[in-house]
Amino acid sequence: MFHISILMQLFLSAAVASWSVLYSPKSICVFESSSVEFSCSFDFLYGRIVTSKWFKPRAYEKQDGSQEGRFVYHSNPAEIHKRYKNRTTFANQDRNCSLTLHNVSKKDIGRYFFRFETQYQFGKFTGSNGIDLNVAGLPFGVTVNTQKTNGEVYEGDSVTLRCSTENCTPRKGPFVWFKNGLLLPQATEQEFTFSSVSHQDFGNYSCGLNNSDRTATNETLLDVRYSPKNVQITIFPSGEIEEGDSVTLKCISNANPALTNYTWFKISDTNVSYVGYDSKRILRTVDQKDAGRYFCVAMNDMGSQSSTVIELKVKVHDRPHFLLFTMAALLFGIALTLIIFGLMKRRKQFISKKQFTEKTTTVTFTEEVYENLKKSLQFEENVTNLIYADLMLPPSSSDRPRHNSQEDSTVIYSIPKNKEDH
């Protein structure tokens, strides 16, 4: 009975136990200078553990557990490689082979194996899978993945930003993303995808883990290339522009890469004409010919866009002195004309009197001529009376136009006078 019971127990334990080492996880990524735990459990069928060890084969050695390389941990401390002395904590419990490695550095990158040995020649076992340790180097950086082979990003492309650290990226909690230093609350994954990237997505991106002590991060420019947007014309100086002023029209736009070509157009009636090819149009002494509606077309490698049309209004320059001189000259001219006219009239009267006396003297020679002249003069006198009578008929109405014209002249005069006051 006793023997049967022992045999049963041995059989049962054999059914659940075996010679094994189980690691979890199979590979680990940790930040430099942090601690890493290699979770490990082992089992055996008989014997007593006399030696337990963790080792790491050298890079050129076989990575299947057949070559032991350096001892990271050893139940005999003298065997531990100097690089790992005092840097490990071994669980040292029944069937628990977990090992914690402190202050990890890039030199620790590699595959780690656990081996245990019983007192029996064939009671020795190595977990041959091993655990791969990778060490992430800070800072976090953003890599831009695009479908374009030249690596350039064009508006409308599908673009994926990936947050990573050198060698590998530990996955501990949510990621955080920043654009131009501002948190993007919608982005919490390691990858951030734009299905159709816009010019508004242009900017510096950085990322990290939502973890206070691992936030060192490097910015990456998402250099979205796009054709000119919001093309506008600015006028300097702003405000009213007078003849003779210097005016600068500038064609501005949001574009990436920067604008390369500009074309200026002027619209006059239905005629659209090229007027320049520079980013600025400097009109040194503006006159009425420069007035009109303008627009510019901005161009970069990606395309072009035209601005809205702006109107350049040029105010006629006030010249009060010139006007005054003109007025004075005009008045002087009128006065001179009146004087000349008056003089001429008097002279005419004098001449006609003189002619009359001359004629009367000649009349003495020929009575016939005198009589004829007398007749004609009488006829003329009648005609004059007739005309005079006609003119006399509307006596009051002849005054009105004269009065009106006087009013008009004061109005005309008052315009430049008022302007002069300004």
Ligand SMILES: *[C@@H]1O[C@H](CO)[C@@H](O)[C@H](O)[C@H]1NC(C)=O
């Ligand atoms: C190892 O660590 C112990 C305590 O943690 C310390 O007393 C000892 O000086 C360390 N030895 C070396 C070589 O660093």
Ligand SMILES: *[C@@H]1O[C@H](CO)[C@@H](O)[C@H](O)[C@H]1NC(C)=O
């Ligand atoms: C093994 O030991 C480690 C370190 O002491 C501990 O964290 C872990 O929980 C243990 N595993 C088991 C299965 O007990």
Ligand SMILES: *[C@@H]1O[C@H](CO)[C@@H](O)[C@H](O)[C@H]1NC(C)=O
């Ligand atoms: C961690 O290891 C580095 C070398 O890899 C060493 O310079 C540093 O002093 C160590 N830090 C601690 C806390 O032991």
Ligand SMILES: *[C@@H]1O[C@H](CO)[C@@H](O)[C@H](O)[C@H]1NC(C)=O
């Ligand atoms: C991006 O970063 C670079 C370098 O720090 C800086 O020159 C540039 O102005 C930044 N761009 C934006 C849009 O913030």
Ligand SMILES: *[C@@H]1O[C@H](CO)[C@@H](O)[C@H](O)[C@H]1NC(C)=O
């Ligand atoms: C980051 O962690 C803080 C608390 O530590 C939490 O309030 C915040 O919501 C987290 N942010 C993200 C994006 O997970």
Ligand SMILES: *[C@@H]1O[C@H](CO)[C@@H](O)[C@H](O)[C@H]1NC(C)=O
């Ligand atoms: C961080 O960015 C700078 C400038 O872009 C670069 O020179 C440096 O190598 C980057 N550092 C890392 C660790 O990527």
Ligand SMILES: *[C@@H]1O[C@H](CO)[C@@H](O)[C@H](O)[C@H]1NC(C)=O
């Ligand atoms: C843009 O300007 C460059 C010189 O500045 C000229 O060579 C090129 O032909 C222009 N492109 C167009 C499309 O006008």
Ligand SMILES: *[C@@H]1O[C@H](CO)[C@@H](O)[C@H](O)[C@H]1NC(C)=O
């Ligand atoms: C249009 O304007 C241009 C430049 O001012 C001028 O040379 C051309 O004769 C004009 N054409 C018409 C039809 O007015």
